[in-house]
Amino acid sequence: MTHLELDSVKKVFGDPEKEGVVAVNDLDIDVPDGDFLVLLGPSGCGKTTTLRMIGGLEDPTEGEVRFDGTVVNDVKARNRDVAMVFQDFALYPHMTVRENLGFGLRRENNDMTGTEIDERVTEVAEMLEIEELLNNKPAQLSGGQKQRVALGRAIIREPRLFLFDEPLANLDAKLRKTMRTEIDELQSEVGITSAYVTHNQEEAMTIADKIAILNDGELQQLGTPDQVFNEPANLFVAQFVGSPDMNLFQGALSERGDSYRIEMDAASFDIPKRLVDTEIDTDEVLVGFRPQDLYQARTRATNGPEFDTQVRVVEPVGTEAIVHGTSALGDVTAKVGRFHDLEPEDQMELTIAPEHVYLFDPTTESLLKGRLVTERAEGGTSADSVEA
Amino acid sequence: MSYVDQAQSSYRSATRYIPESLRVYLPILPVMALVGLFILYPIAQAIYSSFFTKSLLAPSEAEFVGLANYVEIWADPDIHQVLWNTFVWVTVGSLAAIVLGFLMGWLLDEKLPYTSVASAIVLIPWVLPRVVGASIWQFMFGGSQGIVNELLVQMGVIDEYIVMLGANQYSLWPPIIGMVWRLAPLFALLTLTSLQGIDEHLYEAARMDGATPWEQFRYITIPMMKYNLAIGFLLMLIYNVRNFSMVWVMTKGGPGVSSSTLPVMIYRAAFIDFEVGFASALSVLLFVVLLVFSYYYIKFYDKVRGDM
Ligand SMILES: Nc1ncnc2c1ncn2[C@@H]1O[C@H](COP(=O)(O)OP(=O)(O)OP(=O)(O)O)[C@@H](O)[C@H]1O
Ligand SMILES: [Mg+2]
Numbered sequence: 001m002t003h004l005e006l007d008s009v010k011k012v013f014g015d016p017e018k019e020g021v022v023a024v025n026d027l028d029i030d031v032p033d034g035d036f037l038v039l040l041g042p043s044g045c046g047k048t049t050t051l052r053m054i055g056g057l058e059d060p061t062e063g064e065v066r067f068d069g070t071v072v073n074d075v076k077a078r079n080r081d082v083a084m085v086f087q088d089f090a091l092y093p094h095m096t097v098r099e100n101l102g103f104g105l106r107r108e109n110n111d112m113t114g115t116e117i118d119e120r121v122t123e124v125a126e127m128l129e130i131e132e133l134l135n136n137k138p139a140q141l142s143g144g145q146k147q148r149v150a151l152g153r154a155i156i157r158e159p160r161l162f163l164f165d166e167p168l169a170n171l172d173a174k175l176r177k178t179m180r181t182e183i184d185e186l187q188s189e190v191g192i193t194s195a196y197v198t199h200n201q202e203e204a205m206t207i208a209d210k211i212a213i214l215n216d217g218e219l220q221q222l223g224t225p226d227q228v229f230n231e232p233a234n235l236f237v238a239q240f241v242g243s244p245d246m247n248l249f250q251g252a253l254s255e256r257g258d259s260y261r262i263e264m265d266a267a268s269f270d271i272p273k274r275l276v277d278t279e280i281d282t283d284e285v286l287v288g289f290r291p292q293d294l295y296q297a298r299t300r301a302t303n304g305p306e307f308d309t310q311v312r313v314v315e316p317v318g319t320e321a322i323v324h325g326t327s328a329l330g331d332v333t334a335k336v337g338r339f340h341d342l343e344p345e346d347q348m349e350l351t352i353a354p355e356h357v358y359l360f361d362p363t364t365e366s367l368l369k370g371r372l373v374t375e376r377a378e379g380g381t382s383a384d385s386v387e388a
Numbered sequence: 389m390s391y392v393d394q395a396q397s398s399y400r401s402a403t404r405y406i407p408e409s410l411r412v413y414l415p416i417l418p419v420m421a422l423v424g425l426f427i428l429y430p431i432a433q434a435i436y437s438s439f440f441t442k443s444l445l446a447p448s449e450a451e452f453v454g455l456a457n458y459v460e461i462w463a464d465p466d467i468h469q470v471l472w473n474t475f476v477w478v479t480v481g482s483l484a485a486i487v488l489g490f491l492m493g494w495l496l497d498e499k500l501p502y503t504s505v506a507s508a509i510v511l512i513p514w515v516l517p518r519v520v521g522a523s524i525w526q527f528m529f530g531g532s533q534g535i536v537n538e539l540l541v542q543m544g545v546i547d548e549y550i551v552m553l554g555a556n557q558y559s560l561w562p563p564i565i566g567m568v569w570r571l572a573p574l575f576a577l578l579t580l581t582s583l584q585g586i587d588e589h590l591y592e593a594a595r596m597d598g599a600t601p602w603e604q605f606r607y608i609t610i611p612m613m614k615y616n617l618a619i620g621f622l623l624m625l626i627y628n629v630r631n632f633s634m635v636w637v638m639t640k641g642g643p644g645v646s647s648s649t650l651p652v653m654i655y656r657a658a659f660i661d662f663e664v665g666f667a668s669a670l671s672v673l674l675f676v677v678l679l680v681f682s683y684y685y686i687k688f689y690d691k692v693r694g695d696m
Contacts, residue, residue: 055596056595057592057595057596076595077592077595077596078595078596078597078598078599078600079598081598082596083596083597084592084593084596086589086592086593088589090587090589090590090592090593091593092590092593092594092607092608093590093612094611094612095611103594103597103599103607104596104597104598107597107598107599107600107603153593153597157597
């Protein structure tokens with residue numbers, strides 16, 4: 001059980017005096033005991049580097065890594081009592097599954113007897129349903145089975161921390177979902193603080209207690225899945241989180257009594273000031289609509305903008321459909337419920353409630369107004385089912 | 389009809405009087421002939437000669453003596469010394485070359501700066517012509533100007549220059565040292581490539597599993613390299629058993645037979661004593677030893693390929 005803190009952590013590869021690569025910059029992250037942190041960000045943003053610094057495989061150039069308040073920068077990886085699941089599994093190819101699982105228990109800083117180790121190996125193998133594979137070598141396993149062994153090798157020790165580096169990246173979509181649930185259940189069962197790297201936002205939203213979104217080595221936001229979805233700190237987070245991508249339009253903003261008036265190319269609407277937490281003093285804004293917040297005006301009236309849209313493509317996704325259309329505002333994407341009757345070329349009128357509209361400062365790209373969660377009479381798309 | 393079909397049918401018609409079972413060997417006949425001529429024939433000739441007494445001075449007076457040459461080997465007053473020398477030479481030489489080579493390879497594996505330059509330098513002993521390398525060592529160990537003597541005196545190991553190459557009790561060792569110097573680089577390179585073939589993530593996984601550097605070496609490095617090490621060791625054995633130039637250049641196998649190994653004895657028998665039959669019998673003996681080593685070499689090689 002460990003409270004993990006990263007304090008102003010920086011990692012520069014190469015010669016810091018010359019032009020080293022800044023992989024991670026000034027990172028502050030606090031993960032309370034037992035929490036599941038997900039590090040999310042595009043490729044090359046420093047996720048793996050961060051994880052490796054927590055595990056002790058990489059030394060921070062600056063800053064502190066703390067476990068339960070104790071600085072561990074100088075503690076060697078093998079003494080940190082941290083288990084890591086590598087993206088490519090890194091199973092020991094010359095050992096059987098049984099030996100792979102037991103390896104960590106046989107080390108000198110672990111004084112278990114042979115029988116205790118065997119029992120523990122069997123227990124974990126049963127939990128992961130790999131008992132029949134115990135005598136196989138890794139080369140004889142499928143991707144999903146290797147995955148389980150890698151996972152087993154980590155959980156067998158009950159370490160202070162779990163680190164997962166894109167552990168599901170090599171699996172097919174179905175297995176990924178199953179394994180994701182398994183990791184989630186397992187972690188809440190054993191309650192060990194975990195850090196999990198992914199660049200899949202959907203995975204992050206499902207599994208995380210807290211998400212840390214990184215870009216170019218810098219922390220963009222640290223928050224719960226709801227927070228990063230509804231109140232993204234900036235445009236980057238707003239665009240990275242949520243699927244399909246947020247619709248963005250330019251707009252002009254003016255104050256009108258106790259409302260802000262937003263004027264876009266072909267629509268305008270008012271946002272009551274009580275829905276806005278920040279003091280807005282720009283007259284240009286970026287207006288964001290989440291596809292799942294758009295409705296057909298004929299099914300639901302709002303105080304928000306209404307705009308005509310011609311359907312271009314209808315993409316069914318499970319019980320819903322993603323509609324790409326051309327509107328007076330520009331290209332627009334909307335997510336509609338199951339009982340739609342839309343086809344290409346159809347005309348429809350889309351609308352969005354003012355509380356769901358996002359506003360960003362176009363120069364600093366920081367959030368001016370986020371999405372307020374309200375009871376929805378219909379549609380079935382609330383923030384809780386973002387991943388659907 | 390494709391060209392392949394055409395070629396097949398014209399091959400069939402051209403060879404129609406040859407039975408099907410033999411016809412399939414026809415295309416590899418040239419290779420078989422070459423192998424036969426250059427490999428099998430000399431071996432057969434050596435075995436055949438070993439049943440005769442035959443002098444190089446009067447080859448036509450060869451006389452069939454059955455196994456007499458082999459009996460003579462057994463009775464030879466020198467043979468025990470020579471076999472023992474060969475055994476020491478092969479085991480000590482190979483082990484030392486492996487330990488040293490492993491160390492060199494391990495150092496080359498990114499623990500030394502300028503790895504590529506260093507690997508090139510390390511290979512020099514292997515690349516030098518054998519006689520040149522052997523001469524260098526002969527010079528270094530040799531009589532009054534030998535640098536080795538000077539070094540030992542400087543280090544206080546000995547008080548005054550001693551005769552090394554010409555003394556019965558020492559003469560075997562300088563050639564072994566020379567041979568280790570020649571073979572270690574080869575093994576260093578083998579070590580280097582197999583070390584570099586080990587996925588860095590395995591070490592990281594082991595570190596996360598709490599393994600100390602020694603445990604990483606013991607449980608990751610060694611097992612991952614064991615086939616390469618075994619094959620390298622067998623290669624060293626084979627090289628060492630066959631070696632002739634290092635001993636010949638440095639000591640001519642002497643004084644007496646104090647530094648003679650089997651190949652040196654064969655050379656002496658054939659080209660100094662001109663006893664071709666006796667030399668052939670010795671060669672057959674060496675051949676059998678090599679065959680045993682080669683058998684294990686091939687078995688290991690198959691196992692490695694099977695594991696991959
Ligand atoms: N050992 C290294 N030497 C030099 N640069 C490195 C090293 N490791 C990582 N980098 C650089 O640091 C940056 C962050 O790399 P990192 O591996 O942490 O990214 P990531 O977020 O894990 O990306 P991905 O999603 O592709 O795995 C990259 O620009 C990368 O090129
Ligand atoms: Mg990575």
